[in-house]
Amino acid sequence: MTAELVRGQNHPLSEERLEVRISAGTPVVAALAAADENGRVSGADRVAHPGAPALPGLEVPRRAAAEHRLAVDLAALPETVHRVDVLLALPAGPGGPARFGAVAAPFVAVAGPSGAALADYTITGLDAESAVIALELYRRQDAWKVRAVGQGYAGGLAELLTDQGLPEAHRLARTVEEAVAQGPARSVPAPPPPPADPDRPPRPTATAPQSATRTTAPTGSPTAPPDRPAPAATPPEAGPSVTPPSDTPLGSVPAQPSPPHDSQGAGVPAHPAPAPRPPHQDGAAPQPSHPAHGTPQTPVPGGSPGPGPDIAEAARPAATASAAPGGPIDYQHPRRRTTAPPAPPQAAPPAEPGRPARPVAGDATGWTMDERLYNQVWGMFEDLARTVAAYRSAVDFADSRREKELDEALSDPRSRIGGQGDAARETARARHTELVDRAREALDRDLAQLTAESEVVEPALPPAYAGWDNPVWQGYRAPMEIPMAARLGDLHLSEAPDLRIPMLIRLPLERGLWIDGGGSGGFDGTSADGTDPRRLAMETAVSLAARLLAVYPAGEFGVHVIDPAGSAARALAPLVDTGVLAGAPASGAAGVADVLSRLTTRVDLVQMAVRGGASDALPPGYDTSEQLLIVNDFPHGFDDRAVTRLRYLADEGPSVGVHLMMVAAREDTAGYGPLLDPLWRSLLRLTPVPDDHLADPWVGHAWTYEPPRVPGGSQVLWQVLAEVAAARRALGR
Amino acid sequence: MTVNLTKGQAISLQKNDGGSLSAVRMGLGWQAAPRRGLFGSRTREIDLDASAVLFAGKEPVDVVFFRHLVSDDGSVRHTGDNLVGGVGQGGDDEAILVDLQRVPVHIDQIVFTVNSFTGQTFQEVQNAFCRLVDETNGQELARYTLAGGGDYTAQVMAKVHRAGTGWSMTALGAPANGRTFQDLMPAIWPHL
Numbered sequence: 001m002t003a004e005l006v007r008g009q010n011h012p013l014s015e016e017r018l019e020v021r022i023s024a025g026t027p028v029v030a031a032l033a034a035a036d037e038n039g040r041v042s043g044a045d046r047v048a049h050p051g052a053p054a055l056p057g058l059e060v061p062r063r064a065a066a067e068h069r070l071a072v073d074l075a076a077l078p079e080t081v082h083r084v085d086v087l088l089a090l091p092a093g094p095g096g097p098a099r100f101g102a103v104a105a106p107f108v109a110v111a112g113p114s115g116a117a118l119a120d121y122t123i124t125g126l127d128a129e130s131a132v133i134a135l136e137l138y139r140r141q142d143a144w145k146v147r148a149v150g151q152g153y154a155g156g157l158a159e160l161l162t163d164q165g166l167p168e169a170h171r172l173a174r175t176v177e178e179a180v181a182q183g184p185a186r187s188v189p190a191p192p193p194p195p196a197d198p199d200r201p202p203r204p205t206a207t208a209p210q211s212a213t214r215t216t217a218p219t220g221s222p223t224a225p226p227d228r229p230a231p232a233a234t235p236p237e238a239g240p241s242v243t244p245p246s247d248t249p250l251g252s253v254p255a256q257p258s259p260p261h262d263s264q265g266a267g268v269p270a271h272p273a274p275a276p277r278p279p280h281q282d283g284a285a286p287q288p289s290h291p292a293h294g295t296p297q298t299p300v301p302g303g304s305p306g307p308g309p310d311i312a313e314a315a316r317p318a319a320t321a322s323a324a325p326g327g328p329i330d331y332q333h334p335r336r337r338t339t340a341p342p343a344p345p346q347a348a349p350p351a352e353p354g355r356p357a358r359p360v361a362g363d364a365t366g367w368t369m370d371e372r373l374y375n376q377v378w379g380m381f382e383d384l385a386r387t388v389a390a391y392r393s394a395v396d397f398a399d400s401r402r403e404k405e406l407d408e409a410l411s412d413p414r415s416r417i418g419g420q421g422d423a424a425r426e427t428a429r430a431r432h433t434e435l436v437d438r439a440r441e442a443l444d445r446d447l448a449q450l451t452a453e454s455e456v457v458e459p460a461l462p463p464a465y466a467g468w469d470n471p472v473w474q475g476y477r478a479p480m481e482i483p484m485a486a487r488l489g490d491l492h493l494s495e496a497p498d499l500r501i502p503m504l505i506r507l508p509l510e511r512g513l514w515i516d517g518g519g520s521g522g523f524d525g526t527s528a529d530g531t532d533p534r535r536l537a538m539e540t541a542v543s544l545a546a547r548l549l550a551v552y553p554a555g556e557f558g559v560h561v562i563d564p565a566g567s568a569a570r571a572l573a574p575l576v577d578t579g580v581l582a583g584a585p586a587s588g589a590a591g592v593a594d595v596l597s598r599l600t601t602r603v604d605l606v607q608m609a610v611r612g613g614a615s616d617a618l619p620p621g622y623d624t625s626e627q628l629l630i631v632n633d634f635p636h637g638f639d640d641r642a643v644t645r646l647r648y649l650a651d652e653g654p655s656v657g658v659h660l661m662m663v664a665a666r667e668d669t670a671g672y673g674p675l676l677d678p679l680w681r682s683l684l685r686l687t688p689v690p691d692d693h694l695a696d697p698w699v700g701h702a703w704t705y706e707p708p709r710v711p712g713g714s715q716v717l718w719q720v721l722a723e724v725a726a727a728r729r730a731l732g733r
Numbered sequence: 734m735t736v737n738l739t740k741g742q743a744i745s746l747q748k749n750d751g752g753s754l755s756a757v758r759m760g761l762g763w764q765a766a767p768r769r770g771l772f773g774s775r776t777r778e779i780d781l782d783a784s785a786v787l788f789a790g791k792e793p794v795d796v797v798f799f800r801h802l803v804s805d806d807g808s809v810r811h812t813g814d815n816l817v818g819g820v821g822q823g824g825d826d827e828a829i830l831v832d833l834q835r836v837p838v839h840i841d842q843i844v845f846t847v848n849s850f851t852g853q854t855f856q857e858v859q860n861a862f863c864r865l866v867d868e869t870n871g872q873e874l875a876r877y878t879l880a881g882g883g884d885y886t887a888q889v890m891a892k893v894h895r896a897g898t899g900w901s902m903t904a905l906g907a908p909a910n911g912r913t914f915q916d917l918m919p920a921i922w923p924h925l
Contacts, residue, residue, distance in 0.1 A: 385807070386806070386807045386808065386832070386835045387835065389805075389806040389807050389808075389835075389837075390806045390807075390808060390835050390836065390837035390838070391837070392806075393805055393806040393837045393839075394837040394838045394839045397789055397794060397837070397839045398839065401789075401792075435838065435839055438838045439837065439838045439839070441838075442837075442838050698807050699805075699806065699807040
């Protein structure tokens with residue numbers, strides 16, 4: 001079980017032989033400094049560094065590298081050692097980055113002899129620092145603990161070591177530099193064998209192949225917040241007494257109050273209940289996300305994981321922040337949702353001046369990777385909308401200005417003499433071209449940026465957000481949790497037909513869907529390749545229904561089908577043959593009436609229970625999962641009573657989890673006159689062929705919607721549905 | 734770091750590190766000046782309105798004010814009308830957000846104006862200021878205080894205009910009279 005530490009947080013160490021893994025985006029120097037009980041590093045012989053790589057109990061590599069494995073044997077340390085600091089520094093010299101702010105956030109993990117990581121920490125928020133105390137391992141009442149420190153020093157290793165109380169800090173820093181400079185030229189050693197914890201790539205990167213993490217068993221289990229020991233284990237008075245006393249430069253700190261923890265910690269109750277996470281969040285992008293583990297972490301016994309004494313301990317690094325502009329420590333636990341979500345970890349190096357930043361998947365705010373990607377996709381959607389709006393507005397202006405100038409040139413009597421008129425017209429046209437060109441340039445720049453972002457975001461998307469052609473579906477397993485949203489198709493604008501924005505709709509659905517199989521949607525009866533639009537519409541409906549089935553946890557989404565004339569049997573085959581439907585497609589007037597009356601009763605019952613505030617009054621074992629009713633060939637097989645029931649479902653269903661998916665052509669219901677217009681309006685209209693009928697909420701462009709397409713010849717739909725069926729059987733439903 | 738602008742002073746909106754600003758907020762804050770009344774000091778409600786006029790060349794192409802809160806291209810947004818001004822000090826009572834990177838290329842100047850919709854002159858307003866904030870980090874870039882409440886009901890505060898590849902801001906501080914931005918157009922022309 002890996003505890004994911006935040007700055008200032010600590011975690012008990014159950015092992016004595018430890019391996020500290022470091023991965024940074026650039027070669028770094030790693031060192032270990034052993035401090036005595038006063039928190040002071042007494043001499044250069046207490047620092048294991050590339051020039052002196054082995055000390056009793058401590059071992060570090062001899063050169064700078066992007067990946068490091070340091071060995072610490074706590075049992076072999078001298079009795080006088082009370083704290084071991086893990087130090088990172090950027091090697092001096094030309095060529096390399098001079099500040100941690102310019103490289104990817106370093107990642108450190110502490111692992112036991114089995115290779116399983118006990119705790120890890122991503123050092124975010126560094127800026128001008130060139131040396132950083134990443135972690136400290138410290139003795140607390142004969143037990144060792146690890147704490148995430150992340151204290152950076154702009155003055156480099158020398159300043160860091162000075163702060164540790166080392167008398168010959170500058171000389172030692174020079175020794176380290178020389179040792180690194182003399183080290184083998186090769187800066188990155190051969191990669192070590194893969195860690196035993198395959199859930200967790202040692203260093204998550206934006207382009208990490210997803211398959212590596214997806215092959216693991218998707219036993220998405222509740223990831224509890226990292227253990228905090230019960231207060232009994234660390235009595236409150238132990239906190240300040242072990243932190244370094246006041247004879248060190250750091251020392252005056254314990255006397256100071258630690259205001260942040262007062263305001264955020266003590267009064268706040270225990271963490272929110274650990275929520276199960278879907279397995280697709282593992283390491284798909286540069287985010288210190290929790291991998292899903294096989295065994296759920298047991299909550300802290302006693303139910304009082306309050307951040308009492310341990311948070312108090314964290315005061316020391318906070319107050320030493322004067323050494324560098326590191327900013328205050330964030331005591332907030334990442335999953336305690338009392339404030340706005342945290343900014344995404346700095347995973348990409350900041351852009352060089354004048355050039356756009358390299359895009360990174362998950363580069364948006366959010367509590368989970370899911371949410372970050374969702375926000376990022378919506379951010380791209382908005383960016384594209386606004387960029388194109390700016391372009392269109394500039395072009396409109398250029399057009400109208402040209403017209404005006406041409407009119408003036410024409411109406412000016414002088415222009416009839418000589419070539420003045422022609423010259424004026426020429427000028428007007430040139431001005432028009434110049435402005436349009438500039439607008440196009442700005443648009444192209446933004447489009448290039450968005451395209452680059454799309455290229456990294458698309459492969460990182462979890463199944464619910466990914467297209468059917470995304471390899472993530474090949475390794476699909478039924479999720480444990482309802483995702484934030486599902487992708488219902490792609491959106492694009494005519495200015496950038498190749499830049500597809502995933503159309504993500506929040507789950508649970510708030511309104512029903514209408515797959516328009518009629519000719520009212522900008523195409524006439526048959527599509528380009530002659531396929532029947534009604535069949536196309538039904539295939540789209542099946543693809544959407546399959547997606548909804550797949551992204552809900554097993555058994556939490558039921559699909560009913562009304563196919564009165566049985567005309568959609570072929571399109572429905574994937575749903576029928578894999579046995580994921582709640583029942584065989586209902587046919588004939590009797591079947592229609594039966595399905596509708598069952599669902600109507602259900603809506604009524606659940607609604608009554610919800611309104612009465614008595615959801616426990618439902619019959620025992622009542623299945624409260626969401627339901628989707630696919631209606632094909634409407635209004636075939638519907639009598640007036642059935643139509644009334646359908647409208648009732650459309651109106652009342654969404655609030656209690658019963659949704660409609662109408663596969664219909666509006667002209668078929670012409671006989672009803674305007675009576676059904678409210679029904680159509682209440683549904684989200686989607687088309688089986690690309691059609692521009694959706695508007696964005698910012699500037700109101702008409703976006704072209706394209707339904708999700710299963711790649712030709714691909715069996716992904718069948719595979720996924722078979723997996724859904726298997727997961728359901730495993731659940732006994 | 735805040736620059737306290739004086740009338741006519743221009744500052745460049747380049748960031749210190751060379752990057753250009755992506756989004757700025759023009760904030761306007763004010764308080765009604767207390768007047769002596771029958772029951773001690775009391776204040777009258779004063780409604781100041783912030784507006785932004787977008788110019789292409791010297792031609793106004795769009796305006797963002799309390800009846801048109803978002804420019805047609807979406808790059809300039811008004812956060813909403815405040816009818817009474819600040820009860821406390823310091824905060825922005827009305828704000829206009831400008832997404833500089835999204836401003837269409839033909840817009841080369843954005844002029845910010847303040848006018849007293851209720852018709853009081855600035856003599857009755859105190860602690861009025863207009864400031865430009867880097868929206869990405871909340872840092873105040875420039876502040877311009879509507880000093881010396883004069884006998885006029887509007888002011889052309891500042892303009893943000895293209896300069897080279899980036900933008901700069903010039904404090905204008907030209908007094909004028911009028912209840913809405915339309916009345917101010919004659920006062921704006923000389924500053925374009």
